[in-house]
Amino acid sequence: MSGFNDSPFGDPFSDPSITSATNKPTVNGDSGLEDYNPFANQTTKPTNSVRGATNPPLVSPQPAVINTSSVGPMSNNNNMAPVPPPPYNPSAAVNIDHLQKQKEELDRREAELAEREERLRIEGNGVKRENNWPPIPAFCPVTPCFYQDINVEIPVEFQKIVRYVYYLWISYVGVLFINVLGALAALCEDIANSGGIFAFSLVALVFFTPLSFICWFRPLYKAFRNDSSFNFMIFFFVFFCQLVYVVLCAIGIPGMGSIGLFLAIKWSSGSPVIFNIFIFLCAIVMACYALASFLVLIKVHSIYRSTGASMQKAQQEFTQGVLRNETVQHAASAAAAGAARQAMSQQFGSTGNTTNTSGSGLRY
Secondary structure (H helix, E strand, O other): OHHHHOOOOOOHHHOHHHHHHHHOOOOOOOOHHHHOOOOOOOOOOOOOOOOOOOOOOOOOOOOOOOOHHHOOOEOOOOOEOOOOOOOOOHHHHHHHHHHHHHHHHHHHHHHHHHHHHHHHHHHHOOOOOOOOEOOOOOOOOOOOOEOOOHHHHOOHHHHHHHHHHHHHHHHHHHHHHHHHHHHHHHHHOOOOOHHHHHHHHHHHHHHHHHHHHHHHHHHHHHHHHHOOHHHHHHHHHHHHHHHHHHHHHHHOOOOOOOOOHHHHHHHOOOOOHHHHHHHHHHHHHHHHHHHHHHHHHHHHHHHHHHOOOOHHHHHHHHHHHHHHOHHHHHHHHHHHHHHHHHHHHHHHHHHHHHHHHHOOOOOO
16 A cells, blocks of 8 residues: 555545545444445535636537528628629530540440451351452342451551541542543544543543552551551552552643543633533542542551551561462472472483493383
């Protein structure tokens, strides 16, 4: 108990109330300390006591209510005026429309990717794809020659440019047909040398239509489909040659077999107005196609440079393609076998001749 005596607060059992309770004798059955209630002798404080800092008045809690109608800027007479609602902001509606359009675009691309993956999965399972181009009716005896589906075979980032080039090829067919009509109009007007121009325009329509598809559109299609530098080189070479030819046709140089600006100006003198308008329209269409071809060539070349393609890669692809070609392999093996047989026949023939002259050895 020395710890309590050493405490700065003294002995807690020396309190008078504790000592009186412990020394009080039991009266009327009281048990003394066991039943002692230290709060029994406390008197109730009067309710009319002075209220102060130590005894604050009892206040029933009330919820705080803010009068929003009185909140607002001060008016001229120092009264609180109500604040008008904020003005309508149309940018929020515009943002919602923009987000909705973006969501629709993403949904469309997701559907295209799902369709492409499904078709690639079917192709991977060994299902043979049927040719679908050119779109020939089923009752015709001729069947399509190519399988073409831009949404399936072309990567998403290159589908737009491939569609543009496809539409450009369709426009080229239309330009050739318009050139035939212009040459026919010149032939009907009995223009000099119009017969040769009309004949050449027909030949160009018949032959250049399939050749342009095979020689520059299909290489571009396969270049974007397989990331092939060799097909890019074929496209650039053929398409550039066609661009030069179309530019000369748009100028109207005599002997090119087309109606250009020079021939339109030359034939306009002494001809009907309708014929002159039609001839100039043919020349303008040819010039517009030449300009569109030039722009497409620049666009494809920029994409070609960004894909990391090069001449070395094209040469490597050409070498691998030639070595993997079955026809080339069969021809090379046949040539090697023929050369080996010829060398063996010459060797054994010379050996046989030597043994025969010596009178010994084997005979062949």
